[in-house]
Amino acid sequence: MLITHASNLSVGAAFAVSLKDDESGGQKNHLLKEVFDVAVISMKQLLEAGVHFGHQTRRWNPKMDRYIFTERNGIYIIDLQKTVKKVEQAYNFVRDLAADGGKILFVGTKKQAQDSVKEEAERCGMYYINQRWLGGTLTNFETIQKRITRLKNLEKMQEDGTFDVLPKKEVILLKKEMDRLEKFLGGIKDMQGIPDALFVIDPRKERIAIAEAHKLNIPIVAIVDTNCDPDEIDYVIPGNDDAIRAVKLLTGKMADAVIEATSGEEEEVVAEETTTA
Structure with missing residues (x-):
């Protein structure tokens, strides 16, 4: 199915209207500013990457209903207001974990995710699996x-x-x-x-990795599309897990969280060395 830029804009306009309908006066302006200016990720970035496009309506998990904004031409549209908030929650978790010395394993073996998982994990100095998950990797x-x-x-x-x-x-x-x-x-x-957390693209595809993480009580951050079970994930990022641009954007944000944490540590070390000298 061909998704045009115009359809992106119309969906974006619909999100903006829904935001305005939810609030009034100063509260409305504050909410719009918070979502579009202050958040870790912007609505514009999400729209341009196609993060809002879910699966066909006949292929869905009812538990994802709370993350669905509407249905258009037989495809579910993910509520990006919620995605913005969930990305921020996941970002903060990953940043704080990395700041404490925690290690994150990036997992994405589907073709659309392989390059992004490798590139972003290497960029932030974390580990990754982008080919077949070998049973027992964790357990x-x-x-x-x-x-x-x-x-x-x-x-x-x-x-x-x-x-x-x-x-x-x-x-x-x-x-x-x-x-x-x-x-x-x-x-x-x-x-x-064993890593301190997993970041997963498509929990359905990576069900063995999810099961192993559950056995060891390892927290999971994941991009969760409309056909997935969000209850299996500790930090849900509702979004398109099939589009390369969407996967790249969201995976990159998790890498950014690690870099924010670790670059802060490097600055502290430099400051200490300068003070000592």
């Missing part, structure tokens, strides 16, 4: 660590010249093994233990 982390150790050993063999003195056929097999391990574990090979 059987000791076994995963053994595979990571194997990956690091193979990388060392390549770097120190060991591959150069081995038979060609053996080297081909070892490189194939190394590439496979890098593909699935490269984003977590420096992860020393």
Whole structure:
């Protein structure tokens, strides 16, 4: 289905009208200013990225009803007023967690999410899984660590010249093994233990990761589309989990939260060193 820029504007206008209808006088102006100017993310950014487009009405989870604004041409439109607030809540949680030294694992294995998950996790210095989730990644982390150790050993063999003195056929097999391990574990090979939180794109797709996090009481932040169950998620971000631009925008905001926290730490260290000197 082709979504035009005009339809984005009309939906945006509808949101603006709903805001005006909700408040009056100074309260109305205060609310509009809060939503459009002060929030972590703006309504304009969300609209331009297509975050408001949900799934077809026949593919939905009734529990998402509270996050749906309306229905248009057989597609649910997500209430971006609520998305703005939920992004801010998630942002604050991630920022505070990172400020306390917490580690976040970014998870998104669907094609639309793979690049954003890798790029944004690397940008903020966190871990990621953007290929197939290996069962037991969290609940059987000791076994995963053994595979990571194997990956690091193979990388060392390549770097120190060991591959150069081995038979060609053996080297081909070892490189194939190394590439496979890098593909699935490269984003977590420096992860020393269980992460303190997960950021997930599409909980339905990543149901095994969600289940493992629940078993270990690991809090979950997730982009939750209209076909997902929000009750499974601690910090729900109602939004389109299929559009690359939408995923990039929301994933980037979580990375920004980490960077805000960690850059503050770096500034404190510099200040301490300056004072000591």
